Amino acid sequence: MIWLGNYAMRKSKAVELRLYAPKNERIFLDFFPLKESDEPEWNPKWEEWHCYYKRLRIYQQDYNLLLGYFKNIYPTKDAFNGNPEMAFDVCFDNWIGKDDWNIIINEIKKDIDSHSENEKEFFMKFMEWLNEALTYTNIIVVEGNL
Numbered sequence: 001m002i003w004l005g006n007y008a009m010r011k012s013k014a015v016e017l018r019l020y021a022p023k024n025e026r027i028f029l030d031f032f033p034l035k036e037s038d039e040p041e042w043n044p045k046w047e048e049w050h051c052y053y054k055r056l057r058i059y060q061q062d063y064n065l066l067l068g069y070f071k072n073i074y075p076t077k078d079a080f081n082g083n084p085e086m087a088f089d090v091c092f093d094n095w096i097g098k099d100d101w102n103i104i105i106n107e108i109k110k111d112i113d114s115h116s117e118n119e120k121e122f123f124m125k126f127m128e129w130l131n132e133a134l135t136y137t138n139i140i141v142v143e144g145n146l
Helices: 006-011 060-071 098-114 117-133
Strands: 015-017 028-033 056-059 093-097 139-144
Touching: 015 117, 028 060, 028 117, 056 060, 056 117, 060 098, 060 117, 093 098, 098 117
Parallel strands: 015 056
Antiparallel strands: 028 056, 028 139, 093 139
């Protein structure tokens, strides 16, 4: 099962990727692959970007490791509506397309040897999750709660 129905969505929990974040951390980024549609004039609703079976959650101390890689893709365009996006927003939602994710993945791969072994494992798990999610969608929405 890749996509959840409404009832299962209410019961599902995120996959958490932790390295440095304490267990009581409340600030995070959630990664939601978008359930895409072939319908003309499709306008995705909340349910279409909150229904992936294995959504990802990364807490603040750990997502700080990723922010420099997100900066590499900006300025960019919103992957859904094409509006210009000047910077990654940890307080709101960011609609990031597959091409930008591939840039992020490639930049992480280039830098991977400069990180500690624990950080390498963190980045490898992150890239593994991304690659799997990108087999089902072309857009991953990253939503922050800061």
